[in-house]
Amino acid sequence: MRRLALPLAACLLLAGCAPTVSLTPAPQATAVGCASLIVGIRGIETIGDAQRRQTDAQGTAAWGTPASVTLYCGVETPEASALPCTTQSGVDWLLSESGDERIATTYGRAPGVQLITTRDASVNDALETLSGAVATSTRGTDRRCLADPGASATPSAIP
Template sequence: MSHRPRRLLTVFAVGAAALLLTACTPTVALDPAAGANNPRCADVIVHLPDTVAGKAKRETNAQATAAWGDPAVVLLRCGVTPIGPTTKPCITVNGIDWVLENNPIDTDLRYITFGRVPATEIVIAHGKGGVTDASVLPDLADAISFIPQKKQQKCLSTADVTSPTVTPTPLPSSK
């Protein structure tokens, strides 16, 4: 057998193996957000990392979405409706403000960016086989930063908010 047919056979075998391996990891089915066609979401999606919390990026079937892990333990959707002021927990990680939308003891945590239009939502699976938000949020910060933060919309802590000063009302004096 000459070298050329052997080389073609090798290339074919490698290509077939790659196809079989990708067939083992099905596409993650997600619904696109209402604002998924926003050009700023395209900026986010093209800058997403290949790994998040040590989990490999997966292919998704919807515009402006991403997923990591097999099974998927981190889901992302860009173009969700921004949220307004809230009393829900808000944290800042690497310059990105995130609002925790559900109970922190839930097995899946849902975060939405705060002060960015369009907003980005992530769902993080915790527990057995899951990952922590502390390992996910920093990995996404660079990509999310392509949507600018509105100047007047930032996470605030109770220390940032001043309560009105109460001026005592003088009591009437008896003369």
């Protein structure tokens, strides 16, 4: 029994090195699809070089120290948008920027999901890593990106 106590203590000590990320839940974070998404991404420990972190809000996830990728499930999505749109694993994402953050918000999915990446993280990596789980956990609606697929924005178009 004593042998197990030391490794357990070491794990607890190491877990304390990266404090919980404090986030605010999205308005519909209690939606069934959000619970399914959070369970579905449980095994995703890294996005690029960023390691998974604990969060303190329902329907959220974070990677990196400091958090360079954050996920919010249960966000409101627009009825229509002039924002650039890209599709990854069957999920349409609206792309925008705010200061040093790049924001990808699902379009035509319920509940809505938003990924926010800092300049230290790749929005491409985040979309590639998480879109499959978003596709299986949320339901598609009749709304789709209308841009010509050859002309639609790609995540790399957002610096």
